[in-house]
Amino acid sequence: MTLLAATIPDAVTFVIAAAICVLGALGVVLSRNPVHSALMLVMTLFGVAVLFVEEDAQFLAAVQVIVYAGAIVVLFLFVIMLLGVDQKEAIERDPLPAQRPVAICVGILVLAEVLLLARGHWPTGARSVSGAIGSPADNVGLIGRSVFTTYLLAFEVTSALLVVAVIGAVVLARRPRPALGGSAPATGPAVEPDGDDEDPDDTEPDGGEAGTAETVSSAAAQAEDELASPEVPGP
Amino acid sequence: MTTAASWYLTLAAVLFTIGAIGLLVRRNVLVMFMCVELMLNAANLTFVTFARRLNDIAGQTAVFFVLVVAAAEVVVGLGIIVSIYRRRPGATADDIHRLKG
Numbered sequence: 216m217t218l219l220a221a222t223i224p225d226a227v228t229f230v231i232a233a234a235i236c237v238l239g240a241l242g243v244v245l246s247r248n249p250v251h252s253a254l255m256l257v258m259t260l261f262g263v264a265v266l267f268v269e270e271d272a273q274f275l276a277a278v279q280v281i282v283y284a285g286a287i288v289v290l291f292l293f294v295i296m297l298l299g300v301d302q303k304e305a306i307e308r309d310p311l312p313a314q315r316p317v318a319i320c321v322g323i324l325v326l327a328e329v330l331l332l333a334r335g336h337w338p339t340g341a342r343s344v345s346g347a348i349g350s351p352a353d354n355v356g357l358i359g360r361s362v363f364t365t366y367l368l369a370f371e372v373t374s375a376l377l378v379v380a381v382i383g384a385v386v387l388a389r390r391p392r393p394a395l396g397g398s399a400p401a402t403g404p405a406v407e408p409d410g411d412d413e414d415p416d417d418t419e420p421d422g423g424e425a426g427t428a429e430t431v432s433s434a435a436a437q438a439e440d441e442l443a444s445p446e447v448p449g450p
Numbered sequence: 451m452t453t454a455a456s457w458y459l460t461l462a463a464v465l466f467t468i469g470a471i472g473l474l475v476r477r478n479v480l481v482m483f484m485c486v487e488l489m490l491n492a493a494n495l496t497f498v499t500f501a502r503r504l505n506d507i508a509g510q511t512a513v514f515f516v517l518v519v520a521a522a523e524v525v526v527g528l529g530i531i532v533s534i535y536r537r538r539p540g541a542t543a544d545d546i547h548r549l550k551g
Contacts (some may be wrong), residue, residue, distance in 0.1 A: 233461045240465050246474035247478045256484050259465070263491050268456065270502045274496075275517075282517055287487070287524050294528050298535045301535050308501040313542050318474030333459035347505045354510075359509045373518050380522035387529030388538075414492060 228269055253291045260284045271348055274355045390415035458499040462463070466492035477542040479531050490520050 235258060242255030253275045265277035349357055362370050468489030476482050494513045501509025534541055 229457060233457075236461065237464060237468070238467040240472075243481070243484050243488060244468055244476065247480055252481050252484055256487060259488065260491065262494055265462075266495060269500055270458070270498050272498045272501070272513070275498065275510055275513050278514070278517060279494075280522060283491075287521065290528060291480065291484065292523060294532060298532065298539075315475055318471055321474065322471035322501060325470055326463060328462035330460060333456055333463055346507050348502060348507050348510075357507045358514060361507050362514065365508070365536050366511055366515075369515060374514060375543055376519065376522050380525045384525045384529040387526065387533050402468075 220393065225269060227403055228265070232262045232265040232269070235259070236266070249291065249295050253288055256291070257288050260288070271351055271354065275357050337346050455499050455503045458495060462492040462495040464497070465489075465495065477544055479534070479541070479546075480545055482543060483527055483531070487520065487524075490516060 221397060239255045239257075239259030239262060243252045243259065246252050258280060264276040264279040264284075267273075267279060346357060346361065350352075466489050469485045469492060474487070474512035476485065488534050496514055497509045497513045497516070499509075501507065501513075534546060538545065
């Protein structure tokens with residue numbers, strides 16, 4: 216680390232990585248295509264990973280690249296492609312006219328406040344019991360010892376959280392129909408062909424005589440049947 | 451080692467603000483979600499900065515837990531987004547403000 220710091224000044228590294236981070240963050244917010252936003256998010260995450268290395272957090276830099284850029288952004292892109300929502304957002308139609316200026320004003324207020332806090336006001340008081348940051352070679356070991364001794368309870372709660380998240384994702388992403396569909400198709404197609412048989416019998420004479428509203432309603436009903444179960448016209 | 455910690459905190463503040471403004475301005479649900487990730491990364495940068503400044507490994511451990519929580523949040527959030535888009539394609543955040551399916 217000292218050798219690296221001797222060759223490349225830390226300030227230069229910081230400035231380049233910070234520029235990459237800020238450009239990527241602006242790209243996330245300003246690009247209209249969600250795919251471009253996701254790729255810009257990757258750029259920001261890599262910049263933050265460089266800053267993690269710069270601040271002696273080598274393990275977190277690796278995790279940042281692997282988990283965030285490798286898993287989370289890929290998940291984003293997968294959902295974008297799955298849903299086909301990569302069309303451009305209609306920016307000009309704004310249902311709340313005052314939202315954007317107010318949002319920017321609130322953002323500037325937040326920035327001023329956080330910058331004011333970043334100027335000085337360092338936290339003081341007792342250190343935690345986790346231990347000091349050692350040499351870069353000990354980083355993984357130190358984090359592991361901290362996680363599995365001091366923060367063991369939080370680690371176990373985290374595992375429970377992951378289980379809950381997995382179950383929640385499965386429940387949310389499941390189609391709402393198949394639970395009914397397992398039992399319904401036995402009755403559904405059996406009922407609906409009767410409706411199909413009745414509708415032509417009723418409507419075709421009526422449509423031939425006078426009623427156009429009847430034919431329209433029966434056509435709508437037939438369309439609903441076809442939408443509800445596409446395999447009905449086959450049998 | 452020579453870079454002042456306040457530089458990192460300033461950068462984290464800028465990243466957090468960009469994420470917050472994006473969360474308030476954009477209406478695409480996926481992009482709003484990415485802005486939440488930006489804000490989480492700004493908080494992570496602050497944690498790591500203070501971990502080095504105070505010479506305490508607990509800051510990096512906190513970032514580890516934030517990463518895990520972010521992964522869980524992304525999984526559940528994308529599940530919700532998928533179910534929303536399945537019911538009404540092309541929905542923005544304004545279309546689902548009543549939280550009715």
